[in-house]
Amino acid sequence: MKLRVLTVLLCLLAAGTAQAEGNLQVRDAWVRAIPPGATITAGYATLSNDGDAPVTILTAQSDTFRSVTLHETLVSDGVAKMREIHRLVVAPGATVKLEPGGRHLMMMSPRKVPAVGDKVGVTLLLRDGKRIDTYFDVIAPGADDGD
Numbered sequence: 001m002k003l004r005v006l007t008v009l010l011c012l013l014a015a016g017t018a019q020a021e022g023n024l025q026v027r028d029a030w031v032r033a034i035p036p037g038a039t040i041t042a043g044y045a046t047l048s049n050d051g052d053a054p055v056t057i058l059t060a061q062s063d064t065f066r067s068v069t070l071h072e073t074l075v076s077d078g079v080a081k082m083r084e085i086h087r088l089v090v091a092p093g094a095t096v097k098l099e100p101g102g103r104h105l106m107m108m109s110p111r112k113v114p115a116v117g118d119k120v121g122v123t124l125l126l127r128d129g130k131r132i133d134t135y136f137d138v139i140a141p142g143a144d145d146g147d
């Protein structure tokens, strides 16, 4: 009898865990091609969570860039400034855009400068330990970025 109750409890626990999962979808991911002489660029994407729990992105990595960090852009006294953020939460059912003038992935110190048309592999590191592998299309500066 005791064993049977325990089994039921374990099943309930397992079901509960399975339900409370975030599920991150990454779409329209692109990185601005690096202008000649520069060593820094930014990546943008649309992040959606179609799961039942929040998804928290802590940071990102890429084989192409030695440094990838999450940044946000703040305007103070008419001057745009960037600063690093250490978590980006996508609520269940929500969509967060990484876009020019807003939050973005700051990519620095390329091991090899990617060319327009290349795809840059980027791995998003989540708080729950998951790693989301994505590809960012390299797009020419000034194209499709609205500034």
Ligand SMILES: [Cu+2]
Binding pocket: 042, 071, 072, 082, 083, 104, 105, 106
């Ligand atoms: Cu930045």
